Amino acid sequence: MGTGAAALAFGTRPALATPPQTSAPTPTNTAQPPASTAPFFTPAEHAFLQAACERIFPQDESGPGAIALGVPQFIEQQMATPWAQGQTWYMQGPHISGPANLGYQLPYTPQQIYRLGIAGTQHWVQTQHNAAFEALPPAVQDAVLSALEQNATTFENLPSAMFFEQLRSDTLEGAFADPLHGGNRHLAGWKMMNFPGARADYMEWVDRYATPYPYGPVSITGQTG
Amino acid sequence: MADKTLPPVDAVVVGAGWAGSIMAKELCEAGLHVVMLERGGPRSTAVDGAYPNSIDELEGAVRYKLFQNLATSTVTVRNRIDEQALPYRRLAAFLPGEGVGGAGLHWTGVHFRAMPQDLRLRSHVIERYGRTFIPEGMNLQDYGVTYAELEPFFDRAEKVFGTSGQAYTVGGKIVGNGNPFAPDRSDDFPLPPLRDVYTAHLFRNAATQAGYHPYAMPAANASQPYTNPYGAQMGPCNFCGYCSDYACYMSAKASPNVNILPALRRHENFSLRTHAHVLKVLLDSTGKKATGVVYQDAQGNHITQPAGLVILAAFQFHNVHLMLLSGIGTPYDPQSNTGTVGRNFTYQNITNSTVLMPPTRSTDQFIGSAGGVAIDDFNCDNFDHGPHGFIGGSPLWVNQAGVKPIAGAKGAITTGQRWGSAWKKQAIDSYRHSFTINAQGSNMAYRDVYLDLDPTWKDAYGQPLLRMTFDWKDNDIRMNRYVIGQLQNVVKALDARDVHYGMREAGKPFDVRDYQTTHLCGGAVMGDNPKTSALNRYLQSWDVPNVFVIGANAFPQGMGYNPTGLVAALAYWSAHHIRTQWLKGNGGPLVTP
Numbered sequence: 107m108g109t110g111a112a113a114l115a116f117g118t119r120p121a122l123a124t125p126p127q128t129s130a131p132t133p134t135n136t137a138q139p140p141a142s143t144a145p146f147f148t149p150a151e152h153a154f155l156q157a158a159c160e161r162i163f164p165q166d167e168s169g170p171g172a173i174a175l176g177v178p179q180f181i182e183q184q185m186a187t188p189w190a191q192g193q194t195w196y197m198q199g200p201h202i203s204g205p206a207n208l209g210y211q212l213p214y215t216p217q218q219i220y221r222l223g224i225a226g227t228q229h230w231v232q233t234q235h236n237a238a239f240e241a242l243p244p245a246v247q248d249a250v251l252s253a254l255e256q257n258a259t260t261f262e263n264l265p266s267a268m269f270f271e272q273l274r275s276d277t278l279e280g281a282f283a284d285p286l287h288g289g290n291r292h293l294a295g296w297k298m299m300n301f302p303g304a305r306a307d308y309m310e311w312v313d314r315y316a317t318p319y320p321y322g323p324v325s326i327t328g329q330t331g
Numbered sequence: 332m333a334d335k336t337l338p339p340v341d342a343v344v345v346g347a348g349w350a351g352s353i354m355a356k357e358l359c360e361a362g363l364h365v366v367m368l369e370r371g372g373p374r375s376t377a378v379d380g381a382y383p384n385s386i387d388e389l390e391g392a393v394r395y396k397l398f399q400n401l402a403t404s405t406v407t408v409r410n411r412i413d414e415q416a417l418p419y420r421r422l423a424a425f426l427p428g429e430g431v432g433g434a435g436l437h438w439t440g441v442h443f444r445a446m447p448q449d450l451r452l453r454s455h456v457i458e459r460y461g462r463t464f465i466p467e468g469m470n471l472q473d474y475g476v477t478y479a480e481l482e483p484f485f486d487r488a489e490k491v492f493g494t495s496g497q498a499y500t501v502g503g504k505i506v507g508n509g510n511p512f513a514p515d516r517s518d519d520f521p522l523p524p525l526r527d528v529y530t531a532h533l534f535r536n537a538a539t540q541a542g543y544h545p546y547a548m549p550a551a552n553a554s555q556p557y558t559n560p561y562g563a564q565m566g567p568c569n570f571c572g573y574c575s576d577y578a579c580y581m582s583a584k585a586s587p588n589v590n591i592l593p594a595l596r597r598h599e600n601f602s603l604r605t606h607a608h609v610l611k612v613l614l615d616s617t618g619k620k621a622t623g624v625v626y627q628d629a630q631g632n633h634i635t636q637p638a639g640l641v642i643l644a645a646f647q648f649h650n651v652h653l654m655l656l657s658g659i660g661t662p663y664d665p666q667s668n669t670g671t672v673g674r675n676f677t678y679q680n681i682t683n684s685t686v687l688m689p690p691t692r693s694t695d696q697f698i699g700s701a702g703g704v705a706i707d708d709f710n711c712d713n714f715d716h717g718p719h720g721f722i723g724g725s726p727l728w729v730n731q732a733g734v735k736p737i738a739g740a741k742g743a744i745t746t747g748q749r750w751g752s753a754w755k756k757q758a759i760d761s762y763r764h765s766f767t768i769n770a771q772g773s774n775m776a777y778r779d780v781y782l783d784l785d786p787t788w789k790d791a792y793g794q795p796l797l798r799m800t801f802d803w804k805d806n807d808i809r810m811n812r813y814v815i816g817q818l819q820n821v822v823k824a825l826d827a828r829d830v831h832y833g834m835r836e837a838g839k840p841f842d843v844r845d846y847q848t849t850h851l852c853g854g855a856v857m858g859d860n861p862k863t864s865a866l867n868r869y870l871q872s873w874d875v876p877n878v879f880v881i882g883a884n885a886f887p888q889g890m891g892y893n894p895t896g897l898v899a900a901l902a903y904w905s906a907h908h909i910r911t912q913w914l915k916g917n918g919g920p921l922v923t924p
Contacts, residue, residue: 161750161751162750162751163750163755164751164752164755166752166755166756167752167756168752168755168756168759169759187394189394192402193400193402194394194395194400194401194402194422195401195402195420195421196401196402196404196405196418196419196420196421197402197420198418198788198789200787202415202417204414204415204417205410205840206844207410207840207841207842207843207844208408208409208410208416208417208843209408209417209419209420209421209423209843209844210420210421210844211417211418211420248751251750252748255749255750274749274750275741277750278737278740278741279389279393279737281740282388282735282736282737282739282740283387283388283389283393283737284387284388284389286387287389295736296736298759299736299739299740299759299762299763300693300762300763301697301735301736301739301762302697304382304383304386306382306383306386306569306571306572306573306580307569307570307571308569308570308571308572308695308697308698309567309569309570311570311695311698312526312527312528312570312698313526313527313528313529313532315529315532318693319693319695319698326383326384326386326387
């Protein structure tokens with residue numbers, strides 16, 4: 107991947123947040139409300155996200171998939187948090203690569219991982235298939251995702267596997283986090299898992315070993331499935 | 332920014348977790364003017380634990396709301412001395428706390444004592460197996476304090492924490508079906524044990540069939556409403572399943588915030604300052620006496636707080652970091668095996684095995700508490716190590732503290748591709764029908780495993796990060812593999828569909844990317860020899876006798892049990908000797924080297 111992805115990643119819009127202020131201590135890491143209502147993802151990026159998340163967590167006989175669960179909206183909402191701007195990670199240089207077991211060493215925030223990863227994947231797919239990812243048949247989309255997962259390419263210094271893991275991890279979080287974060291719509295993720303959500307009181311059920319837990323889920327805001 | 336020096340106080344306590352809160356309470360009771368400094372913000376169960384917003388898996392366990400923000404300060408990690416250490420940039424393997432309550436706010440609440448043999452492991456191993464049983468390069472050491480000496484303080488801590496459990500013997504008499512390997516107790520647990528959840532019940536039956544000795548795990552989760560000796564009130568655990576990573580909305584899980592701070596705040600001679608990040612302990616010109624500490628406040632001011640007594644009670648590695656930054660004691664040198672600060676850094680050797688039950692059995696993993704069922708048959712020296720040639724052991728247990736669906740999906744037992752429809756089906760099945768058995772083992776100390784200051788990276792205050800040099804060693808790998816081999820006898824007695832054994836593998840280095848445990852130990856250990864320990868048996872610095880360093884940093888090696896019960900007992904033990912001896916003396920060493 108050449109400089110094209112970087113230009114696409116960082117040059118098309120100024121949406122990247124201020125780099126993390128590592129010179130001044132951050133007293134707490136509690137989540138804050140989104141600072142801006144402007145979406146992070148462009149419509150084109152959003153189209154990729156929809157298609158990719160749905161292949162990772164598809165609609166099938168087990169239940170709804172990522173799109174029906176609102177996973178792309180969840181990821182959009184997460185992009186406005188301090189986490190997405192790297193404010194809960196140690197981001198100071200030098201950034202030196204090392205063995206994988208010593209963990210993440212890149213200078214990229216989650217926002218930057220998405221920006222680089224989506225642009226890089228689209229560029230890669232375009233050269234190979236002459237189409238955008240979201241326009242490919244599902245089987246080809248799966249093959250592309252598998253290649254990313256197996257680290258077939260890099261986007262600038264971002265290994266494609268790292269982008270894939272971010273996407274997979276956030277997709278699962280969007281499917282199963284409380285709906286107040288934008289995903290898990292209608293508590294459908296929790297219903298698939300038989301998870302009662304914010305009921306969180308099993309005093310009467312601890313030792314009724316033969317009795318299935320009878321109640322459906324409830325969310326933090328009191329929504330029921 | 333305005334730097335200033337405040338009027339002196341009797342004692343400054345660094346850190347508002349368990350160790351700091353216990354020490355501050357004891358010193359206030361002794362009449363001292365105490366200032367407690369916490370680098371994080373104020374936290375209370377009433378606010379941070381308020382239902383329902385507190386039980387948000389994404390905020391709590393995924394975004395780490397209550398944990399240390401690494402953007403400000405972290406550590407670097409490497410496996411070997413000849414390797415480049417790299418920063419621990421994203422929380423994963425271990426999760427230190429931050430803010431009032433420290434890790435004591437987000438811990439699970441498993442509350443063990445220590446085994447008598449663990450406290451004098453070097454002496455015990457030599458007595459039973461001979462000196463040659465200790466492998467080359469292992470810095471096996473005694474604590475310098477015995478179980479009999481600590482027993483009243485274990486008892487005190489259990490009463491303050493409102494601990495639920497089942498004793499085996501009290502005063503030498505068998506009182507119930509507790510852990511038959513546990514040492515004798517002067518009194519029963521303050522509360523009866525928590526009930527077994529379904530998966531713990533399965534484990535209890537299978538372990539019994541295998542011929543082992545299951546018992547209810549001691550948990551600082553109140554099985555009934557409880558009022559502790561400080562007048563602090565706990566509600567009954569309702570098994571909500573939000574123990575680890577969360578503040579307990581029922582106030583059923585012991586925390587400094589629920590169990591000590593309400594009483595501490597009533598002392599007029601106590602004050603707590605938050606967002607106060609201690610940069611170093613100040614020493615006088617002799618280097619043998621601390622004169623106070625300097626900290627940075629939320630506005631960036633450097634504040635000097637003079638004090639006659641300095642208690643370091645931050646998290647394990649922060650205590651070691653502060654000693655190194657302040658020049659207290661001699662930094663450890665792994666080449667010569669001399670020096671004490673940074674020496675005997677250890678972890679806990681935990682692997683998790685997952686059992687998949689038949690589709691007809693719902694494991695209801697969302698129900699949870701800090702309780703559970705354990706066996707100690709392979710912990711400590713409860714079995715003959717002679718034929719095996721390793722030191723240490725591991726309890727085995729089902730300690731279901733509530734598995735929520737994000738963790739359930741990410742940790743699902745699946746085969747094939749890790750996404751897509753086939754994976755999704757398996758992940759749902761796994762969440763509904765599986766459960767986890769942990770082997771939480773000891774970790775011995777080695778000559779080339781230690782802490783020092785990193786030469787490259789700095790924290791947000793411009794100070795060098797702490798560097799960890801750590802890897803798994805042959806002794807500990809073989810111990811884990813032996814114990815997992817015995818676990819197979821238990822699993823055989825379960826009606827399991829599938830089992831995935833978690834086991835250490837030779838040649839697979841310590842990996843910072845996966846959560847293991849926050850039970851980091853050592854680095855400034857207690858002992859009876861100033862050449863091999865930074866602290867004496869009262870957790871007093873051998874080098875600067877008006878500095879006491881309280882925490883799991885004092886453990887000479889890692890044990891199979893969770894550390895908090897021993898940390899609390901050591902805090903009460905140290906405080907007792909400060910009150911009864913040190914304050915009445917000339918401020919010098921309590922032990923003559």
